[in-house]
Amino acid sequence: MRSFVVRSVESALRRRGAASSNRRLFSSDSVPERKVAILGAAGGIGQPLALLMKLNPLVSNLALYDIAGTAGVAADVGHINTRAQVAGYVGEEQLGKALEGSDVVIIPAGVPRKPGMTRDDLFNINAGIVKSLCTAIAKYCPSAVVNMISNPVNSTVPIASEVFKKAGTYDEKKLFGVTTLDVVRAKTFYTGKAKVPLRECLQLIDVNVPVVGGHAGITILPLFSQATPAGNDLSTEDIKALTKRTQDGGTEVVEAKAGKGSATLSMAYAGAIFADACLKGLNGVPDIVECSFVQSSITELPFFASKVRLGKNGVVEVLGLGPLSDYEEEGLENLKPELKASIEKGIKFARDN
Secondary structure (H helix, E strand, O other), X not given: OHHHHHHHHXXXXXXXXXXXXXXXHOXXXXXXXXXXXXXXXXXXXXXXXXXXXXXXXXXXEEEEEEOOOHHHHHHHHHOOOOOOEEEEEEOHHHHHHHHOOOOEEEEOOOOOOOOOOOHHHHHHHHHHHHHHHHHHHHHHOOXXXXXXXXXXXXXXXXXXXXXXXXXXXXXXXXXXXXXHHHHHXXXXXXXXXXXXXXXXXXXXXXOEOOXXXXXXXXXXXXXXXXXXXXXXXXXXXXXXXXXXXHHOHXXXXXXXXXXXXXXXHHXXXXXXXXXXXXXXXXOOOOOEEEEEEEEOOOOOOOEEEEEEEEEOOEEEEEOOOOOOOHHHHHHHHHHHHHHHXXXXXXXHHHHHO
16 A cells, blocks of 8 residues: 555656656666755644655655654654655754755745635734744755745745845745645646546646746636646636636635634645655756746746746746736736735835844
8 A cells, every 4th residue: 555655646746748757766876865854844734745755756865844843743754664864853953954955945834824814914923934944044055945835925935035135145046936736726626627537546637727926816827728638618707717716725725624724735735746846957857847936027026926947956947928818818917916015015024124
């Protein structure tokens, strides 16, 4: 049973179009040593994310950090017989050791959303956490690729950029807002409506739906007009409903959990997918493309989520939006003021605190 589950997870983490290269990379003899640090590893997202990264054969060293509870998570995950060596770190005094030598740092730290709470409500708490962690990253592993999960991503990524700028370590090619959960949801909802068949049990749905803009509410813009394979004559109303459900996916989970948490398992899966893509890029696997919230010039906004080509130094190319439908063009214009305000709020916080 174990081998089936591990093979299934690894299969889900593989990217289409580089299957033969990836099979070679899954031999530990041919893969570079890569350290991944998870900051917030004892939380609702951090624990399943730690499990998924332990199962990833591209990871040789997994550092788990949190303010409490990390030792138990590290011991538990560390008993899994895969390549990565696991170490747990607790408290601010051990943060530097957790970060030293990291190639990829994943940040799910922060408080979760509760019923009635918007991502913006999380700002004051999570902004301070992100600022503190990024200050440490700038000191202990300034060349690491940073994957920001902590919400609100539309503001926490700009906060991180300002912290790194102040420290003199900012590299726009290595700072990513993880918006992969929006893509995962869009694929799932689209597959159900368009009746796209699954390739096999537990494997990633063989569907592509770009999601652009940001990572909250109307700033999330799935481009169903570019979905592949094409849907079965989806109506305008179908597209509007799919868009709305993708935008409200987080709220759907928060309400379903009835005050006991937000999206953790699906977010951990999405975070593992994106981290895997970053590792493959660092290792030189060609044609790795994912959507992410990054510094961008494809719109007038300084940060924007779109397809990004990944490579040995992080971002190789920020790809354009491609042809949009009239509905998507309208959505793009509607999201800009809210996304602009969130970006500016993050920048202001970082500069004022």
